[in-house]
């Protein structure tokens with residue numbers, strides 16, 4: 025199961041939930057993507073990738089939250 029890159033909580037949805045965000049049992053919602061530094065490998069320059077800490081994925085902030093229509 026996919027884990028949150030920051031807190032480590034597990035996504036409880038099936039792999040087919042995309043493009044919906046990951047969703048943990050504790051209510052955490054998040055998007056993630058392949059680490060741009062290591063390409064998901066988890067290693068960089070012969071060591072643990074400093075960007076994703078070896079997880080291969082990084083959190084992605086999306087500005088698609090529903091909000092006020094307007095101005």
Ligand SMILES: [Zn+2]
Pocket residue numbers: 026035036037038039041045046047
């Ligand atoms: Zn998920």
Ligand SMILES: [Zn+2]
Pocket residue numbers: 059060061062063064065066067073074075076077078079080081
């Ligand atoms: Zn990485």
